Amino acid sequence: MIKKHPFEPFRIKSIEHITITTRQEREEACNRAGNNLFNLTSDEVMIDLLTDSGTGAMSSEQWAALMRGDESYAGARSFRRLKKNVEEIFGFDYFLPTHQGRAAEGILAAITLKDNNIVPSNTHFDTTAANILSRNAVPVNLVIEEGGDPNSNHPFKGNVDLQKLRHLLEEEGDNVPFCMVTVTNNAGGGQPVSIENIEGIRKICDEFDKPLFIDSCRFAENSWLVKLREEKYSSWSVKDIAKYMFSLADGATFSAKKDAIVNIGGLLLFNDKKLFKMAKNELIMREGFPTYGGLAGRDLDAMAVGLQEGCDESYLKYRTEQVAWLYEGLVANGVPVVGPPGGHAVYIDAGAMLPHIPASEFPAQALSLEAYIEGGIRGVEVGSVMLAHTRPDTGEIIYPPLELVRFAIPRRTYTESHLKHVVNTMAKVAQNSTKINGVKIVEAPEFLRHFTATFAQV
Numbered sequence: 001m002i003k004k005h006p007f008e009p010f011r012i013k014s015i016e017h018i019t020i021t022t023r024q025e026r027e028e029a030c031n032r033a034g035n036n037l038f039n040l041t042s043d044e045v046m047i048d049l050l051t052d053s054g055t056g057a058m059s060s061e062q063w064a065a066l067m068r069g070d071e072s073y074a075g076a077r078s079f080r081r082l083k084k085n086v087e088e089i090f091g092f093d094y095f096l097p098t099h100q101g102r103a104a105e106g107i108l109a110a111i112t113l114k115d116n117n118i119v120p121s122n123t124h125f126d127t128t129a130a131n132i133l134s135r136n137a138v139p140v141n142l143v144i145e146e147g148g149d150p151n152s153n154h155p156f157k158g159n160v161d162l163q164k165l166r167h168l169l170e171e172e173g174d175n176v177p178f179c180m181v182t183v184t185n186n187a188g189g190g191q192p193v194s195i196e197n198i199e200g201i202r203k204i205c206d207e208f209d210k211p212l213f214i215d216s217c218r219f220a221e222n223s224w225l226v227k228l229r230e231e232k233y234s235s236w237s238v239k240d241i242a243k244y245m246f247s248l249a250d251g252a253t254f255s256a257k258k259d260a261i262v263n264i265g266g267l268l269l270f271n272d273k274k275l276f277k278m279a280k281n282e283l284i285m286r287e288g289f290p291t292y293g294g295l296a297g298r299d300l301d302a303m304a305v306g307l308q309e310g311c312d313e314s315y316l317k318y319r320t321e322q323v324a325w326l327y328e329g330l331v332a333n334g335v336p337v338v339g340p341p342g343g344h345a346v347y348i349d350a351g352a353m354l355p356h357i358p359a360s361e362f363p364a365q366a367l368s369l370e371a372y373i374e375g376g377i378r379g380v381e382v383g384s385v386m387l388a389h390t391r392p393d394t395g396e397i398i399y400p401p402l403e404l405v406r407f408a409i410p411r412r413t414y415t416e417s418h419l420k421h422v423v424n425t426m427a428k429v430a431q432n433s434t435k436i437n438g439v440k441i442v443e444a445p446e447f448l449r450h451f452t453a454t455f456a457q458v
């Protein structure tokens with residue numbers, strides 16, 4: 001029996017129209033889009049689960065805050081209101097606003113990395129990895145083994161393998177300017193990281209005298225899952241868990257498009273004054289003056305309110321239960337999904353659902369197309385289209401271990417009936433899965449091909 005859908009701790013004040021499409025219209029749209037869901041227009045999509053980033057619904061308080069925005073170039077009241085909430089929640093000594101998370105990552109990379117440096121993390125998100133690579137440095141992923149096993153029910157599959165981290169620092173320590181950890185671990189299935197693990201990372205960083213930065217996009221969802229799954233913190237508030245987690249680090253990057261529930265915005269945070277000063281100079285060059293950093297004053301105000309709302313426990317309970325509800329609904333209908341449910345998305349195991357399609361015929365891409373054609377649902381392929389690469393020395397194609405389709409859930413946006421539609425659609429897709437064919441690439445660029453490649457049925 002699937003649990004009741006969680007009670008939404010809000011009511012709807014403003015709505016956005018969804019165009020209901022027919023199967024024939026969706027087939028035509030797919031053909032026009034070269035069988036790549038990134039090429040669809042948003043009104044060709046009925047339920048858009050492409051990303052949870054910047055796609056959430058702002059509250060009436062956030063819209064009201066927008067009107068309070070102070071657009072002064074320097075020293076705006078909006079900045080001071082943001083500062084108060086950032087200091088309360090993150091607790092670092094210094095911070096800079098940025099236009100989104102990758103801008104914060106770009107500045108951090110610019111001021112810290114040299115050729116051939118190594119930056120370990122559980123799993124770097126693709127923009128973090130790209131920012132590191134763009135400085136001729138190397139991102140290294142050290143997530144625990146369970147993190148790559150779709151059948152493991154480990155409660156913290158985002159944890160860093162501490163032995164591997166120690167080993168890396170023993171071998172290559174001189175080349176490691178800082179360590180990172182991503183909470184929750186988006187590129188590794190949206191899985192949380194335990195406080196015990198972050199304490200372990202801190203201890204190792206202290207031993208080797210390395211700063212620790214947290215990629216904190218989903219810090220509130222991670223803190224809520226810590227409260228639920230890590231006994232010691234069950235009576236702590238989410239804000240206290242988050243503050244303690246940040247106290248274990250030397251700085252953080254943050255995309256406010258996730259847990260601050262805004263459509264645009266980011267932060268870069270530090271304790272080190274010297275790094276902060278260097279970052280400030282970079283920020284002025286790339287983003288703007290330090291009291292607005294690439295955002296309008298009104299965006300700072302919306303972020304200030306959103307940070308508080310993102311930590312609200314009735315919201316976080318609903319949010320994570322909604323993800324779990326979708327997960328359980330899919331499991332109950334025979335759709336293979338990666339467990340346990342994380343904070344912001346469910347990941348469908350296309351490899352398990354379509355064993356007749358080899359990785360060379362992109363089973364996750366084929367499944368994402370079928371979900372769209374059957375029910376107008378747009379997810380994202382996280383399989384061989386996105387992650388396979390060719391070894392330059394041998395020419396061999398290296399396929400990723402899992403072929404997944406991610407359904408990311410925008411915050412406060414879809415209701416029970418929308419998610420029921422997702423479950424029913426995927427149940428039908430699963431029943432007819434043997435009829436789904438693989439796809440082949442018609443055209444693709446050399447890098448980041450998943451965004452623009454076109455495909456045809458095999």
Ligand SMILES: Cc1ncc(COP(=O)(O)O)c(C=O)c1O
Pocket residue numbers: 053100101102103125127128182184185186187215217255256257265266
């Ligand atoms: C874990 C993680 N880090 C960094 C980013 C980059 O943030 P932004 O999209 O705001 O640049 C994302 C975005 O999805 C993310 O999920």
